[in-house]
Amino acid sequence: MSAVDFHGYDASAGYTYGFCPEMAPDWLDLSAMLAGAAPARRDGQAPFRYLELGCGQGMGLCLLAAANPQGQFVGVDFLPDHVAHARAVARAAGLTNIQFSDGDFVALAQQWPVDFGRFDYVSLHGVYSWITPPVRTALVRCLGQATASGGLVYIGYNAQPGWLGSMPFRHISRLLKEESNQPSEAVMQASIGLFDRLAAGGANSFRILPGLKSRLAAVKRQASNYLIHEYLHAGWHPLWHSEVAKEVAGEGLTFVGTASLAETLLPGALPPLLRATVEEQVSSVLRIDVQDLVINQSFRRDVFRPSSLWPTPAGDVVLEGKKIYLLKPVEGDSLTIATSFSEIILQAPAYAEIVSALDAGGRSIGELLALPAMRKQGRSNALQIMALLLHARIVGVGRSAPAPIRAVQGLNRFIAEEASRGRRYDHLAAASLGSAVVATADDLRLLDAWLAAKGRIDAKSLAATCADKPMGDQGAPADGQTAITPDRAAAFLNQTLPRWRKLGAVAQGQA
Template identity: 55%
Template sequence: MHETHGYDISVGYTHGFYREMAPDWLDLAARLAGQPAPRTTPAAPFRYLELGAGQGFGLCLLAAANPQGEFVGVDFHPEHAAHAQRLAAEAGLANLRFVQADFLDLAAEWPADFGSFDYVALHGVLSWVPPQVRAAVIACIGHATHAGSLVYAGYNAHPGWLATMPFQHVSQRIKETTGNSGDAVFAQSIALFERLRAGGAATFRILPGLAARLDAVKARDTGYLVQEYLHAHWQPFWHSEVARELAPAGLAFAGTTTLAETMLPAILPPPLRQAILDQPDAPLRQDVQDFTINQSFRRDLFRRGDDAPAPQSLGQTRLRLLAPPAPGGTVKIDAAFGEIALQYPAFAGILQALGDGPQAIDQLAGLPSLAEQGAASVRQLLVLLLHAGVLGLASETSDNAAAHRFNAVIAHAAGQGAPYRYLAAPALGSAIPASEAELQAFRAGTPAAHWQGLGVA
């Protein structure tokens, strides 16, 4: 238990990617919140640290797509570190290194060669470790940041996980009392809850979301379930709790990297909106807002202070067309607070303008076809189209060599059964999803048409 701090290492972490962790995306989120970003242009060099990098796949994607950046990943799990190091070496990613280390050791003695970083990211870590390790993580953030650094923290949030807590607790107890593997634990736990549901257990009526969560669990693979549910110190948090714990590291809440949620609370019905705004304390406003929308996962952005930030223009952020809908089609945005439907006439002018290549937000806001909507409304529309994946951020890198090498390695490994489903896209400074069929076509030398211009191949 001591060596793993209660973290279940019976299976490796998933090989996922989260676009909200990309440096360009973090810069945009900061500027949307009225905060300065560490860089004035996407082409500027930077340093990026991921604490709890897992398999390292996501960090490899970012390193391949951002050759101007220097990346460091840390994870205590030997299997994770070995996988990440092997993948980086095979692709020849010279701007990336992985370190196997315990947060307790790093907090006590921060390596001199680590230095400080412009961006620090941790996804899920805070929700899965005991208090003493969480304190060490925060100490590491203090060591790793300087004035102006941005910190991304993704974590399971209250109150959206309330309906799942009974299932998580029982699954964890079954694991502890039987010593069974993940497959056996979840088979037993799911069977038990199905019996309880069929028998009319009262909690299914009191927590109606429990049934939906149980059905969702049945559709997930064991690797994900073990990582999400079986850590001994699994815990969702209220935003105010996380903000309070990060404050000693000199961090202040800047905003959210979930772009649709930048519209909150303005988009809510007036009585709910006013109930949130009436709270005099900023962290409490976030908690009340999360209660209102039943938030289950937060992607918070914090900023290290103690500097004199210069204002930066959001309007110079460049966007590109990524996945346009069919002419006349509707774009649906799924958000924690509900669904938004954008009608084609509202954004047709944007699609037409970006069809000729990337443009800055101010350029798009000044289009004659959009002028009557007003700059603020156009910016909100652009944010929603980014959230929906119709648009992407336009990176300024012209060096695609690292991405080409990395994507070739990924496509080959996927053909051998590796669970990779993303490719590096340097024109976005990020990554794009790739289905098994698309990866097969990539290996055959016929990459998907919608990848053209993204530097994927």
């Protein structure tokens, strides 16, 4: 078994550095409470243990560890390059509450490490639908051994039926790899070229499977290392919710709800006939699979927990104590929010009072529910509006009291420096959120220059400093980097930095 093809997993390229806010502890707790279940922690400031299986480059876990110093984090991945990168980031940032381990799920399932113990949160993103059935069986056994009583398990996975239109592309790509013996990156380019010719020639599959054309268009916009991990594994197999629920039930895990908060509006947000069809199904797994058929679900973020000891719901007091923060400004008289089931248009009266209240700083859900317009909406509708704003990344859920920011400062300084050299990092740790905030390539360059000047710099000088500093490793612009104008630097100083300070991504007096 080669290192490039480990248990059928194509390991020829490293994965991306992405971050999923749905994996943050506070987000998972909120997901459970919105489903009427108990969070893993009733006290958001309490210590906890967090495990990510298949942590990839480890960037997401480092962001969480920096923003949650009261937590202890463990990341496991079988790719040595991933683990080496993760350890290097943690070391450079001075993180002391995180460790990374080389780990093969099959070996871990046979003998779970005593020093790992059990965790309040266990997460895995993408990997569940990318591995072969025997490895998935071992992974499920690891979940059973790793999850503490009352803990929460997050599983993000490619779901059916949304991937049906991609099956031909995936099949041919994998077959090209097996038959051509070319490097994986060359295989992906060859596959794209082949399907371009098929589309141009009017192949019937593009008529019968409309999703094939849109998937091909999406593939052309994605990085090759992502495509390799998405399409070239021998075990690639999008799954129905019922299949995942049945597999993890063997280890005593029961479905709690979804971390895709917009989907908490379902089936109520569906047209009446479709809603009734979903609701009349005889079991929860059948209802969810039929609902996914209705919306053409392509990715699920399911939350499970051990069923041996089902904690009592936390109650309204704990839910209403969760704090919400504004992540970005809102302009215009309406918001169009894309969800997995439709575009939802919110008119300003539905959300403007929330945005206005949050503009001054974080507010608890209870405080937001008490706003006059929210009382008029009613509790259920007000919570749905908050769920949509969270889904759209307009607001974020976070800690009731900000964490110490020292670890965040160290990591974010490292991120800014590396991004300026062309590394494709795109988030900063945020102590108030206990999570991370999106940062563009240009904003990270500006942050790096601002930190180097210890904050004592005006917009014109900041723009000039960025212009003088080579972009990327070879002096060429990295992805997303553009020439920085004084106006762009002024927007960073006057808008972006103050917002990051409120979120705890930059300390109030940091320079």
